[in-house]
Amino acid sequence: MNFSEKIIDWYLKNKRELPWRETKDPYAIWLSEIILQQTRVVQGLDYYCRFLEAFPTIFDLAKATEEEVLKLWQGLGYYSRARNMHAAAREIVTTYGGMFPDNYSAIRSLKGVGDYTAAAISSFAFGLPYPVMDGNVIRVIARYFGIVAYCDKAEGKSQIKKALNAVFDIKHPAEFNQAIMEFGALQCIPVNPSCSTCILKENCVAFEKAMVKELPVKSSKTIIKPRYFHYLIIHDGDEIIIKQRGAGDIWQGLYEFPLIETSSETTPDEVMKHPDWKYLKGKHSWNILKIQSGVRHILSHRILHVTFYEIAGKIYRLPFGAKKIKKDNLQDYAVPVLIEKYLKQN
DNA sequence: AATACGGGGTG
DNA sequence: CACCCAGTATT
Structure with missing residues (x-):
């Protein structure tokens, strides 16, 4: 044969x-x-x-x-x-x-x-x-x-x-x-x-x-680089803010919470001084319900270091592409596994 | 030619 | 933790 x-x-x-x-x-x-x-x-x-x-x-x-x-x-x-x-x-x-x-x-x-x-x-x-x-x-x-x-x-x-x-x-x-x-x-x-x-x-x-x-022989090993994500889960009564990810990055088209990305490990105190945080919060008063840090999420060429901030309050101005939806409808939106896992645990 | 792009299974 | 999976598009 x-x-x-x-x-x-x-x-x-x-x-x-x-x-x-x-x-x-x-x-x-x-x-x-x-x-x-x-x-x-x-x-x-x-x-x-x-x-x-x-x-x-x-x-x-x-x-x-x-x-x-x-x-x-x-x-x-x-x-x-x-x-x-x-x-x-x-x-x-x-x-x-x-x-x-x-x-x-x-x-x-x-x-x-x-x-x-x-x-x-x-x-x-x-x-x-x-x-x-x-x-x-x-x-x-x-x-x-x-x-x-x-x-x-x-x-x-x-x-x-x-x-x-x-x-x-x-x-x-x-x-x-x-x-x-x-x-x-x-x-x-x-x-x-x-x-x-x-x-x-x-x-x-x-x-x-x-x-x-x-065998087979492969040449390139992918270098895994870190990224630092800070998600703001803003609860406004029974509503919540989500935002669709745009082109040119991971998870294009999927939804997530308003995100502040920093170039290095950043403490919550520093994140709260971030221009994006101030922009989202504006004149409103926010009640920080919970902070969950130390969440890691592995992609093929990235490791995400993630912190979730649960916030009760209103958003000052909706960022471009963001929308306010009923919490009950969140399940209708495609979200990254990272978000899905967080939602299941909380 | 090299890099970006997910998530999960396996040893 | 490292490697790999019925790869493709973009730079």
Whole structure:
């Protein structure tokens, strides 16, 4: 058996049952692929089901507001995926009359669809011969061929792509793509793969050279920088102030409380002297109900040091983009997990 | 070519 | 704590 036959044979015996593998609907497949970008299957599964239930067709998704889509996406992260997906749905409805594009280049030009996702949809929904190259595939190929170049740089990617093309099964693109990704996810895993039981070990260069642990090689380590957030939860009777986050920063489109950000660790006394605090408070008198400091929230490249200030009082002037809503309606707004966790505990 | 962009699981 | 996940867009 060649590489493709082995890996497809392994796949048929070991694959997980996943809902997006039971459909040929390009809309559902596209939905699953966007959700699964940089996201584990187990984490995306519930979201996939909820999205398909809320928006069974692309017309339903296109009709929804961006805020509805973001609310359903809440907790998944990388929120540009949701915004781009929503924009793409509207584009497909207006430009293609709701018919999902059926060729690689049209699919690739959709918002939020890159090389990986275009190949995935092309092969899974339309049977077109495009190999996918995701994190799983990179790992499997880098090990099997013993590719030592940095896989997160152009040279390494090019080598992997070349090797992948050499083993790609042009006659069974969908099955091959599913198989190699599943193989990477279940067998050829990042840490402590079970090489002794591997069906590819006879021809695996990394196994032969005892380099499995070193491959694939990645260059850049993300530096995690701190940010200091101070949230003002301003209670005005049964109402509360929230504000939507704008472009060019984390959590675009999500809601949060009025935020004062400082460039370093700052005590509550100092925060209360901050120009933004004074601007929000104006001439009103505020009753500080509670201060919860020391909350940490980790993002992929940031660590947030957060303090929450519970305040009873009126806001002097609503900042741009802020609004006053009934506390009971807060649940209708998409908020970052950081905010959601705080609300649940308080 | 490098960086921004979430959140959670795993050893 | 470090690494990684069915990556893409922007600079």
